[in-house]
Amino acid sequence: MSESAAEKIQDIETSEGTFTLRLVRDDLGEIYPGMIRYTVEVLRGTETVYTYAINTYESGRLGTLFDTRKAAEIVFARLAHDVTSRPHLYTRSRVFTRPLPGTGTADVVILQGSPRRFGNSAKIASWCDDEAAQSGLTSRVFYLQEMDIRPCIGCYVCYDQGYCPVEDDMPPIIRALEAASVIVVCTPVYTGTVPAALKAAMDRCQWLHAREKILGKEVRARGLLVAVAGRRGSEPFVCVTRVVGMFMENLGIRPADPVLIGDLDRARDVETIGGAEDGVRAALSALLAPRNER
Ligand SMILES: Cc1cc2nc3c(=O)[nH]c(=O)nc-3n(C[C@H](O)[C@H](O)[C@H](O)COP(=O)(O)O)c2cc1C
Structure with missing residues (x-):
């Protein structure tokens, strides 16, 4: 390396x-x-x-x-x-490291990007949470907007010793992502891309990239993006799929085909869109099935 x-x-x-x-x-x-x-x-x-x-x-x-x-x-x-x-x-060690919390890991980690606690993305996160439980797996949802997640400051210090000097709520997220076998990103489209808290969390995962590269802490997860948008068609999702795709690629997460649900300005509630819940559950369930691949 x-x-x-x-x-x-x-x-x-x-x-x-x-x-x-x-x-x-x-x-x-x-x-x-x-x-x-x-x-x-x-x-x-x-x-x-x-x-x-x-x-x-x-x-x-x-x-x-x-x-x-x-x-x-x-x-x-x-x-x-x-x-x-x-x-x-x-005479005594003063080596500076920042150990990640040892607890709180789960098989399925769900990053919920919407500020709306009971909105569409939160509903989708709960479907994913439930689907994991039905498969006998543990899962954890991070409501990013409710956490203290500061933007990356581009200091590149994470490439020195594998830890980020910014003090906030990121360590449990990094620990959970490192240990997960499936990572789900549930997000609304905000001004063509993802909401600010999710973007901040994804940028801060540069720390995870550094841990992989310099400490050999490999992320082996499969990834799923589920995005919702107010407008119809595929156009609202162009940027979101690219941004989340780059996030996954950067960390070596192998992405499944995304689930994209539009027209919510009219429908309002994702539960009223026929087949949406089944589609999300099926996409996740396909990733949870035991596989021979690493
Ligand atoms: C600040 C803001 C920006 C938005 N930008 C877009 C957009 O660019 N394209 C779009 O199709 N919908 C946009 N929407 C609509 C949301 O994607 C839509 O209402 C979605 O269902 C909200 O999901 P949530 O309930 O999980 O928060 C925007 C909504 C907000 C509040």
């Missing part, structure tokens, strides 16, 4: 024992063109007690005002000085 090379190593003898500083360069070009990550590690004996990482997508390219390699070297020099003068601060 990445080529790792220690470019600089320094041993430091202190009253607390021998420390080793390593400046490691990882070529992450297979993830993004030209992405290089530098990690400065402090080891006490063989135990890693501190790490700092920075990549070229966070900062400028080589030779620009903010040079990633120079930044890593400055951190290396400062850490060398700090370990020498205050070794007692490095």
Whole structure:
């Protein structure tokens, strides 16, 4: 996946024992063109007690005002000085990670994108929830609009150590998506695309992409989009299918044919559209059936 090379190593003898500083360069070009990550590690004996990482997508390219390699070297020099003068601060591990919550996983994860708690997408989410239960599977619906989900800030820090520095309600979603075997996105069409909370959640799944790429946490789920729109025909769904399709493709989720239900400005209630419930249930049920494929 990445080529790792220690470019600089320094041993430091202190009253607390021998420390080793390593400046490691990882070529992450297979993830993004030209992405290089530098990690400065402090080891006490063989135990890693501190790490700092920075990549070229966070900062400028080589030779620009903010040079990633120079930044890593400055951190290396400062850490060398700090370990020498205050070794007692490095006797216990201060490695920064952000573990995902260990609980709350489900076979089927449903991302409900509509702000309307009792609207059409919420009704479709409840059909999917019920269909999973009837198949003897666990499921979990995330009502995204009711959660604190901040927009992605494009810092690319998730490619350093596999976690996102933005503090909000995303960790349980990431954990659930990582563990799910089927992921359903239920959404209305809003101004040609998906509502803001769903878009924010999908963008923040870049974190999941980073976890897959740098930690090897593979998402193996099948995916289903169920979208509703006020207008008739296929035109309202052009962008939604593309956006959700890209989200799934980015994470390696294998999509089934989407279920698209229009004309709701006239019908108002998806329950009144003949065959809608059966169509949604059948599409999901096909994904829940045991398969030989991975
Ligand atoms: C802000 C907003 C934007 C919308 N934009 C579109 C649109 O671009 N095309 C369309 O066909 N319907 C549009 N609609 C209609 C919704 O897709 C439709 O009412 C849908 O049934 C709502 O689903 P829900 O009950 O799950 O929220 C829009 C509705 C709202 C509130």
